[in-house]
Amino acid sequence: MKLRIKFTKSGVMVFIGHLDMMRYFQKAMRRADIDIAYSQGFNPHQIMSFALPLGVGVYSDGEYLDIEANSITSSEDMCKRLNEVMVDGVTIESVKLLADNAKNAMSLVAAADYIVSFREGHAPESFSMKKFLEFCEQDSILVTKQTKKNTREIDLKSYMYEVREDKDGIYMKIGAGSANNIKPDLIFQAYEEYTGISMDEFALKVKRLDLYADLGEEDTHKFVSLEALGEDFYE
Amino acid sequence: MRKQALSDEILLKIEKPARYIGNEVNSVVKDLSKIDVRFAMCFPDVYEIGMSHLGIQILYDMFNRWEDVYCERVYSPWTDLDKIMREQNIPLFALESQDAIKDFDFLGVTIQYEMCYTNILQILELGQIPMESKDRTWEHPIVIGGGPCAYNPEPLADFFDLFYMGEGETMYRSLIDLYKEHKAKNSTREEFLREAGKLPGIYAPSMYEVVYKEDGTIAEFKPKYEDVPATVKKQIVMDLTDTCYPENPVVPFIKATQDRVVLEIQRGCIRGCRFCQAGMIYRPVRERDVEMLKDKAYKMLRNTGHEEISLSSLSSSDYSQLGELVNFLIDEFKGKGVNVSLPSLRIDAFSLDVMSKVQDVRKSSLTFAPEAGSQRMRDVINKGLTEDVIIKGAGLAFEAGWNRVKLYFMLGLPTETEEDIKGIAYLSEKIAERYYEIPKTERNGKVQIVASSSFFVPKPFTPFQWASMNTKEEFLQKAHVVNDTVKEQLNRKSIKYNYHEADVTVLEGVLARGDRRVGKVILNAYRKGCLYDAWSESFHNDLWMEAFEEEGIDIMFYTKRERDMDEILPWDFIDVGVSKEFFKREWQRAKDEVVTPNCRMACQGCGAAAFGGGVCFEAKN
Incomplete structure (x- = not known):
């Protein structure tokens, strides 16, 4: 059975990197006595995959991992058991059952919501929200993106689905996942070039709110939270 | 929100911030308002090393079971954070509460190896605690050291208020009660240290004085006051x-x-290898009951979620219930995705059988520790392993499919001759030849033998404590002889030879058998920037040599000189x-090349029976 677990990351836990979070969850499964399935072979490992790595220092209200379980109880019970073995700063939000043929979260991720604000004392003096929104409203925002193999020019604008001012900072819904991963930092780098102001490397405080699959057809987007693709289950 | 001693900015700038944030699963949180004594437990090396130490885990658990005590952990900040803490004047903090350790009642340091001595000074300095005991007041924690290096505490005498000789389970309750009593009645710090020094196993270095002869040796070592004991007796747990x-x-x-989960199966060792300090200072052998270990295995795996469990002890093959325990662990946990990692075992039919159950034979290697190349040399060091046994064990393993062997040796052992040195190459060759006795069709490719040698350091409380230690040049010359001899062997292409660094070994030799005068060299070297000396990339031999020179301390007096x-x-x-x-008897037997039987074969009257238990009384139960 395929399950999707949603969790949040806050406090000092934001300093724990992706690989260590994977190790953390592997151990948590055992502590919570989740009947997780193992791969075959001499060194079996748990069948578990994460939707999208979260950078060190980034907060999140919506992280996902998918697991394969041999047996299940109920959403509520499994959520409770997992929460009992979590540390401060990681909370399990939900455990949902997926269809047997469901694609895993990693391959589905198409967009992410973020709230971006400035760390205390790090906001550039010349920053103006008006100017930033103006920048975002251009027809195209060309940047060169460094990948492992080469650099390529992309138009950020085609992956910026929504940007607006929010009470906690700037809200943005932008491309995410293996194909079009745009991090908020990339947008701010382009903004720095656009305005000529410079920000220190710790200036941004980023919080991811949720991850989405895109169920739209060709040119239209229909973003659905990864959580909504699963269902609650009962004993 | 949890307190965070380091800002987000610092945590994002340094390597592995997880070393400093605490908050780990099973770390203990206590209400400070209900605590009388705050204890900072330190392993003076980087987090990943320190967190692997079983002793601290045992003591952390013990202290935190006591309602009036809160024990927290502290490790050496890595060099990147060290720099930032100095620049920004951030006091070193404990992981749990993130509070500065200078405000704690105790700072306990486990001293596991000589090359961490400069790291101890780093802990004190970054902790904003005066480095020398004489400069501390009640405003500062009581700094207490323990662990194997505490069995020659003298090079560190200036930096510690107290040392504890023995196993932590036994005396800490009395020490903490005494501390509370003295705090309550407003004693001076000196009064407390003097009283603490009367507790069994506790040594207060400031209560003793040393007088030296003209030739540099000790004329007299004695307590300054009549009520301070002249000898400090090791304390151990008799029922494990x-x-x-x-x-x-x-x-x-x-x-x-x-x-991984670590199960300590026994303490002590029956073998009596003459170079081995652990084999002497942890006597007598005391085993834990196998049922207790099984129960702990379940609980610890469940409570940690670890995917691996291993056993810990000296000479694990000598644990009387080993077969039962190992088979239980394999049967019980192997199917649940838990790896059973075996300690190094004597290679025989039993160990090969269990090894083949828990590891992929083609990918794993076998380990032998002959320690010396020739039989004569093995007799001198009382390593009761014969060539015949080694070759037979290797043969069994090769026939079962293994083709990789690791061999551990020492160079620079007392009475060593050229033939003994070359013996390392000869023994490696014989093992390779044994492999090729197997018909080609049944062999699993080529054999790979990795022979490694470390350089011998005479340690206190061993029969070799009087012995002369080789110089760096002698060590290297010997390693070259081994290397050249390996190259002359028929199977030279199957044998790889490595040797340890000689510089650091010499320094280890000075610190291991040093006296109080060596302390100023440690401080001087630290001032020059020596830190993380156990890490080859940060070890600066030249700075240490300058420190010896400036302090007028002769290295050869501590190393080369036979006592x-x-x-x-x-x-x-x-x-x-x-x-x-x-020890004297054993030193003579070493020179006579006579082997001494192990504790289970025949009691040698070493004195450990005075503890009233363990292997000394096994036959009598």
């Missing part, structure tokens, strides 16, 4: 089953060197239970 052992060890976020049998050794005031007479 009915005692505290953690069920919820802390689980690090980042991969520690030991990322007179009646010389007062710096650690003579400590009673480890094994008598000096026994």
Whole structure:
């Protein structure tokens, strides 16, 4: 059975990197006595995959991992058991059952919501929200993106689905996942070039709110939270 | 929100911030308003190393079971954070509360190897605690050291208020009660240290004075006051089953060197290898009951979520219930995705059988520790392993499919000759030849033999404590002889030879058998920037040499010089239970190339029976 677990990351836990979070969850499964399935072979490992790595220092209200379980109880019970073995700063939000043929979260991720604000004392003096929104409203925002193999020019604008001012900072819904991963930092780098102001490397405080699959057809987007693709289950 | 001693900015700038944030699974949180004594427990090396140490886990658990005590952990900040803490004047803090350790009641330091001595000074300095005991007041924590290096505490005497000789389970309750009593009645710090020094196993270095002869040896070592004991007697736990052992060890976020559940099956060793300090200071052998270990295995795996479990002890093959325990672990946990990692075992039919159950034979290697290349040399060091046994064990393993062998040796052992040195190459060759006796069709490719040698350091409380240690040049020359001889062997292409660094070994030799005068060299070297000396990339031999030069301390006096049998050794005031007479006898037998039977074969009257238990009384039960 395929399950999707949603969790949040806050406090000092934001300093724990992706690989260590994977190790953390592997151990948590055992502590919570989740009947997780193992791969075959001499060194079996748990069948578990994460939707999208979260950078060190980034907060999140919506992280996902998918697991394969041999047996299940109920959403509520499994959520409770997992929460009992979590540390401060990681909370399990939900455990949902997926269809047997469901694609895993990693391959589905198409967009992410973020709230971006400035760390205390790090906001550039010349920053103006008006100017930033103006920048975002251009027809195209060309940047060169460094990948492992080469650099390529992309138009950020085609992956910026929504940007607006929010009470906690700037809200943005932008491309995410293996194909079009745009991090908020990339947008701010382009903004720095656009305005000529410079920000220190710790200036941004980023919080991811949720991850989405895109169920739209060709040119239209229909973003659905990864959580909504699963269902609650009962004993 | 939890307190965070380091800002987000610092944590994002440094390597592995998880070393400093605490908050790990099973780390203990207590209400400070209900605490009388705050204890900072320190392993003076980087987090991943320190977190792997079982002793601290045991003590952390024990202290935190006490309602009036809160024990927290502290490790050496890595060099990147060290720099930032100095620049920004951030005091070193404990992981749990993130509070500065200078405000704690105790700072306990486990001293596991000589090359961490400069790291101890770093902990004190970054902790904003005066480095020398004489400069501390009640405003500062009581700094207490323990662990194997505490059995010659003298090089560190200036930096510690107290040392503890023995196993932590036994004396800490009395020490903490005494501390509370003295705090309550407003005693001076000196009064407290003097009283603490009367507790069994506790040594207060400031209560003793040393007088030296003109030739530099010790004329007299004595307490300054009549009520301070002249000898300090090691304290140990006699019943290792009915005692505290953690069920919820802390689980690090980042991969520690030991990322697994560790079951300590016994303490001590029956073997009596003459170079081995652990084999002497942890006498007598005491086993834990196998049922206790099974129960702990379940609980610790469940409470940590670790995917691996291993056993810990000296010479694990000698644990009387080993077969039962190992088979239980394999049967019980192997199917549940838990790896059983075996300690190094004597290679025989039993160990090969269990090894083939828990590891992929083609990918794993076998380990032998002959320690010396020739039979004569093995007799001198009392390593009761014969060539015949080694070749037979290797043969069994090769026939079962193994083709990789690791061999561990020492160079620079007392009485060593050219033939003994070359013996390392000859033995490696014989093992390779044994492999090729197997018909080609049944062999699993080529054999790979990795022979490694470390350089011998004579240690206190061993029969070799009087011995001369080789110089760096002698060590290297010997390693070259081994290397050249390996190259002359028929199977030279199957044998790879490595040797340890000689510089650091010489320094280890000075610190291991040093006296109080060596302390100023450690401080000087630290001032020059020496830190993380156990890490080859940060070890600066030239700075250490300058420090010796400037302090006028002669290295050869501590290394090359063979001690007179009646010389007062710096650690003579400590009673480890094994008598000096026994060491003398063993030193003579070594010179006579005579092997001494192990504790189970025939008691040698070493003195450890005085503890009233363990292997010494096994036959009588």
